[in-house]
Amino acid sequence: MVEIGTGTGVSGIHLMRGMRHDGVLTTVDTEPDRQQLAREAYREAGFAANRSRFIPGAALDVLPRLTDGAYDLVFCDGDRLEYLDYLDESLRLLRPGGVVCFEGAFAQGRALDAAHQDPESLTLRELLRAVRDSTRLSPVLLPTDDGLLCAVRRP
Structure with a gap:
């Protein structure tokens, strides 16, 4: 992991x-x-x-050095402004059937409210759309605490 x-x-x-x-x-x-x-x-x-x-x-300096397809889970609880980049890296790192999770997907409700246009809310909305629309992922959004977005990497 x-x-x-x-x-x-x-x-x-x-x-x-x-x-x-x-x-x-x-x-x-x-x-x-x-x-x-x-x-x-x-x-x-x-x-x-x-x-x-x-x-x-920094995650975006370290992740490219990790082995492709060698991980069962990537848990993202870093800089939310980098979550889209973490998603790209996770797709490379995960084995088929592996899971990527993003902590704080709701941003205390801001990500779900279009009135909030701050960079973090915009990034999280884009992440939610990217995971939802991906043909490589099967997502689930868990309403725990501040939201946990998880997705299984399809074969």
């Missing part, structure tokens, strides 16, 4: 709990301090160090 936006490790812990025992989480973040907090959280949650790989840097 690939996680864009390590944060303090909360989502990574949940992702690793859902993985096979030999699965590895590759997590990317621009903040090395956050990655250190996540590394400690993973250890305290009982995960071996070889279950996670931390790559510091």
Whole structure:
């Protein structure tokens, strides 16, 4: 799995709990301090160090270096203005049947209200349309918290 936006490790812990025992989480973040907090959280949650790989840097610099078609899931919780680029990279990274997820798809309701014309709302609306209209994806939008957009990469 690939996680864009390590944060303090909360989502990574949940992702690793859902993985096979030999699965590895590759997590990317621009903040090395956050990655250190996540590394400690993973250890305290009982995960071996070889279950996670931390790559510091901007997602759009790191993702092109990852192996094509090698991942089962890409979880996007980074810069929402880059979500469309993350989608492009995810399509390359995912195996057929793999899943891409975008946290915060509703932007606290702004993405669903045409009156909001800020860059983040516009980008999220474009992402929602791109995923919906893609012939390579089968999407679902979950109304959890701030919205979770997921899509399965079709064979």
